[in-house]
Amino acid sequence: MRLDYPANIKIIRVPCTGKVDLMYLMTAIQKGADGVYVVGCLEGTCHYKQGNFKARERVEHARRLLDEVGLEGDRVRMYNLSSGEGPTFAAYAREMTEHIKKLGPNPLKKWATA
Numbered sequence: 001m002r003l004d005y006p007a008n009i010k011i012i013r014v015p016c017t018g019k020v021d022l023m024y025l026m027t028a029i030q031k032g033a034d035g036v037y038v039v040g041c042l043e044g045t046c047h048y049k050q051g052n053f054k055a056r057e058r059v060e061h062a063r064r065l066l067d068e069v070g071l072e073g074d075r076v077r078m079y080n081l082s083s084g085e086g087p088t089f090a091a092y093a094r095e096m097t098e099h100i101k102k103l104g105p106n107p108l109k110k111w112a113t114a
Contacts, residue, residue, distance in 0.1 A: 020038050020058060029108065034109070039081065071107065
């Protein structure tokens with residue numbers, strides 16, 4: 001199945017969202033990403049037991065930190081779905097892209113280094 005989602009989405013696969021560290025989220029924003037979203041398995045269905053709960057805590061922490069420094073914390077989000085929900089994944093990608101367009105570009109982008 002070919003999924004239709006925006007070309008500006010960069011997918012980084014991890015074995016479990018529990019591997020997504022707070023530093024990865026913050027570094028992406030620091031380096032100029034307009035937004036970051038984490039897509040994990042449905043809550044309560046994590047193969048690694050608590051991985052998606054840990055990821056949600058880290059996403060919420062990143063949101064608070066961004067709000068504290070004057071950036072929109074809503075540039076970081078988390079979504080949950082099962083592996084068989086490809087069209088839902090594509091819908092989340094389009095939703096996040098539209099949301100970020102409304103927020104505008106990341107103000108750190110002008111100082112970001114690759």
